[in-house]
Amino acid sequence: xxxxxxxxxxxxxxxxxxxxxxxxxxxxxxxxxxxxxxxxxxxxxxxxxxxxxxxxxxxxxxxxxxxxxxxxxxxxxxxxxxxxxxxxxxxxxxxxxxxxxxxxxxxxxxxxxxxxxxxxxxxxxxxxxxxxxxxxxxxxxxxxxxxxxxxxxxxxxxxxxxxxxxxxxxxxxxxxxxxxxxxxxxxxxxxxxxxxxxxxxxxxxxxxxxxxxxxxxxxxxxxxxxxxxxxxxxxxxxxxxxxxxxxxxxxxxxxxxxxxxxxxxxxxxxxxxxxxxxxxxxxxxxxxxxxxxxxxxxxxxxxxxxxxxxxxxxxxxxxxxxxxxxxxxxxxxxxxxxxxxxxxxxxxxxxxxxxxxxxxxxxxxxxxxxxxxxxxxxxxxxxxxxxxxxxxxxxxxxxxxx
Numbered sequence: 001x002x003x004x005x006x007x008x009x010x011x012x013x014x015x016x017x018x019x020x021x022x023x024x025x026x027x028x029x030x031x032x033x034x035x036x037x038x039x040x041x042x043x044x045x046x047x048x049x050x051x052x053x054x055x056x057x058x059x060x061x062x063x064x065x066x067x068x069x070x071x072x073x074x075x076x077x078x079x080x081x082x083x084x085x086x087x088x089x090x091x092x093x094x095x096x097x098x099x100x101x102x103x104x105x106x107x108x109x110x111x112x113x114x115x116x117x118x119x120x121x122x123x124x125x126x127x128x129x130x131x132x133x134x135x136x137x138x139x140x141x142x143x144x145x146x147x148x149x150x151x152x153x154x155x156x157x158x159x160x161x162x163x164x165x166x167x168x169x170x171x172x173x174x175x176x177x178x179x180x181x182x183x184x185x186x187x188x189x190x191x192x193x194x195x196x197x198x199x200x201x202x203x204x205x206x207x208x209x210x211x212x213x214x215x216x217x218x219x220x221x222x223x224x225x226x227x228x229x230x231x232x233x234x235x236x237x238x239x240x241x242x243x244x245x246x247x248x249x250x251x252x253x254x255x256x257x258x259x260x261x262x263x264x265x266x267x268x269x270x271x272x273x274x275x276x277x278x279x280x281x282x283x284x285x286x287x288x289x290x291x292x293x294x295x296x297x298x299x300x301x302x303x304x305x306x307x308x309x310x311x312x313x314x315x316x317x318x319x320x321x322x323x324x325x326x327x328x329x330x331x332x333x334x335x336x337x338x339x340x341x342x343x344x345x346x347x348x349x350x351x352x353x354x355x356x357x358x359x360x361x362x363x364x365x366x367x368x369x370x371x372x373x374x375x376x377x378x379x380x381x382x383x384x385x386x387x388x389x390x391x392x393x394x395x396x397x398x399x400x401x402x
Contacts (some may be wrong), residue, residue: 003021003073004019004072005382007020007377008075009076014037017034042211043080043081044185053175077184085227091150093149100145101148109151110129121163124158192350193369206305210326212230217308231304249278261298298336323348324370349369
């Protein structure tokens, strides 16, 4: 068996993942796909180490049964509102006398952009190059071979709260896994579902998760912004439970079975017999009322997203919105997002064109908006350190700090 890449999308409600073999033709042969309940996380952050460790230990044991290599090259997501983006800039003088820019000049400029002062208890998770500038001329994707006296780079620095990072990676290492990379969730999801054309035109990706809602904004093939908001689909469930004085389990079932995002599209005459959901509930409610409860919370979340877009200044997003995540299956959500954000909207599915999937069940699991982050982790890993099998989190740390 060749080099394996394992992706772990660790969410507040579920852990989703897959193991693939990286082939010589750069395609991926899917070995297994899995999904199971998680525990010990809230809003994407570990709050109970023992619970998380117990779940991960069982998962690692199962992966080891497939192959020892399956736990040696793990890419995992990090998702928290404590992950913050910021802009940076690095400059380097061209070393050669003939002023031809070499790769080492570019690397020095990129390294200089990492020399930013991060806040206490934080670390640099990503330093993403947006453009290069040669003697004040910008918009250059690769300056190697050009002539100039100075090369600069504009980067987007993704800063993470160090305790969250270390708690996550050490939990995996403690049970026998080896982490080769940690990726901010919306960047991984965007990698899986956005085409180059969409990123060029300008696009907003929204990942509606259980405990968080994450966004990534692209324009001219550059990452403009990435953020995780501490509100997700679980808040819809909680609102329903409070509004109806119903158990959370019944509220979740109500949301999935009868929920609708745009209340005006639901007839007032349509009635839900709650006893069909939970025998202890002996009342009937209007489905319009249920939709109103859901719409209020979703409108609040979309309002937060709108504020993030406004803070970026005047940007146009001709490619509109691409939605992923487990929460996107709520009926009427596409219409509400279109209404609130005034943009075209479509559901996003992972690009599986490089994946060879022999098992139909695995294909069905992967071909779903909720697996966008897991698929993106594989793609991200193959591009970054996929050529370094067996690298551990210690090796990863070497490239982590400025």
